[in-house]
Amino acid sequence: MKCVVCGLRDAVVMQKHTGRALCRECFISDVISRVEKEIMRFRMFSDSDRLMIAASGGKDSYVLLDIILRLHDPSKIGVVTIVEGIEGYNRLEDVEKVRKLANVNGVDVLVLNLKNYVGYSLTELVNLGFSKNVKISPCTFCGVLRRKAINEIARDLGFTKVLTAHNLDDEVQTIIMNILRGDLFRLVQILPNGPILSKFFVRKVKPLRKIYEEEVAIYAHLIGYEFQTTDCPYLRHFPSLRAKIREYLYKIEKEKPGTLLNLIERIDSLSSMYVNHYVNYPELPRCVMCGEPTAYGRNYCMACELLTALGISNPSYNRNNYLRLAPS
Numbered sequence: 415m416k417c418v419v420c421g422l423r424d425a426v427v428m429q430k431h432t433g434r435a436l437c438r439e440c441f442i443s444d445v446i447s448r449v450e451k452e453i454m455r456f457r458m459f460s461d462s463d464r465l466m467i468a469a470s471g472g473k474d475s476y477v478l479l480d481i482i483l484r485l486h487d488p489s490k491i492g493v494v495t496i497v498e499g500i501e502g503y504n505r506l507e508d509v510e511k512v513r514k515l516a517n518v519n520g521v522d523v524l525v526l527n528l529k530n531y532v533g534y535s536l537t538e539l540v541n542l543g544f545s546k547n548v549k550i551s552p553c554t555f556c557g558v559l560r561r562k563a564i565n566e567i568a569r570d571l572g573f574t575k576v577l578t579a580h581n582l583d584d585e586v587q588t589i590i591m592n593i594l595r596g597d598l599f600r601l602v603q604i605l606p607n608g609p610i611l612s613k614f615f616v617r618k619v620k621p622l623r624k625i626y627e628e629e630v631a632i633y634a635h636l637i638g639y640e641f642q643t644t645d646c647p648y649l650r651h652f653p654s655l656r657a658k659i660r661e662y663l664y665k666i667e668k669e670k671p672g673t674l675l676n677l678i679e680r681i682d683s684l685s686s687m688y689v690n691h692y693v694n695y696p697e698l699p700r701c702v703m704c705g706e707p708t709a710y711g712r713n714y715c716m717a718c719e720l721l722t723a724l725g726i727s728n729p730s731y732n733r734n735n736y737l738r739l740a741p742s
């Protein structure tokens with residue numbers, strides 16, 4: 415079968431939500447142009463921005479880096495990755511793939527070990543939690559500390575935007591979770607031009623937010639990314655609300671392809687009507703322990719609160735203790 419777009423080359427991909435059979439080249443350019451359109455629509459960044467790509471090392475961040483390298487000046491791109499230190503889950507091989515792609519294009523990769531940042535690896539924190547009977551999921555620790563470190567490093571180094579590799583599936587799961595919680599503010603915050611309530615936050619944007627996870631996987635495969643099926647071991651043990659929603663959305667999408675894309679478009683239009691509502695909100699207060707911003711009405715940030723709950727008094731954060739993997 416020939417590609418329905420160019421009519422020249424053989425189709426190798428069936429794009430489910432459009433029902434189109436596409437060749438390698440037309441599929442890749444379709445994904446890139448949709449990402450570019452989303453970047454322009456929300457003015458996620460402009461030519462003068464310095465972009466810090468937060469990379470987990472998985473296929474999503476590899477694809478994000480590949481696309482951004484095609485759309486932005488490489489001398490204004492950096493990559494940061496946080497190595498959590500989870501027993502039996504070695505991410506260094508994944509980081510190595512991202513490093514190669516980055517370095518070939520003259521881009522630095524900064525690697526920060528959680529152990530060097532807070533003095534404990536994620537596994538050590540989780541075990542500390544077990545011993546103290548603290549009922550906080552490993553994903554919470556991991557997410558909170560990673561976000562904090564990435565924001566601090568990007569700000570220190572003068573990056574003006576942080577790019578994360580969340581895809582359409584991730585974004586819709588987050589939307590459903592916020593709807594279930596009845597949290598309108600967080601729903602509006604999901605918009606790439608949503609409110610930022612502290613000058614200490616570097617704006618985070620998700621250029622892949624309209625690309626299905628399956629499409630990201632196909633793209634990764636087509637550009638030669640070799641998969642390695644290592645899932646975080648903590649995910650299995652702590653089935654979250656997110657995992658249940660993911661399962662459910664997957665079924666709906668399978669029955670009616672395009673559902674997730676339609677939903678996010680509708681929610682985007684709806685949330686856009688509320689964006690201006692938050693412009694005059696006051697600056698967020700700062701954590702009395704570490705000085706970073708925290709939510710209204712709070713004295714401590716999530717990170718300081720979580721670490722204190724584990725019995726780590728006066729937590730300190732060493733964000734300068736990272737490794738710089740530069741092009742040779």
Ligand SMILES: [Zn+2]
Nearest residue numbers: 417420437440
């Ligand atoms: Zn084609």
Ligand SMILES: [Zn+2]
Nearest residue numbers: 701704715718
């Ligand atoms: Zn704090």
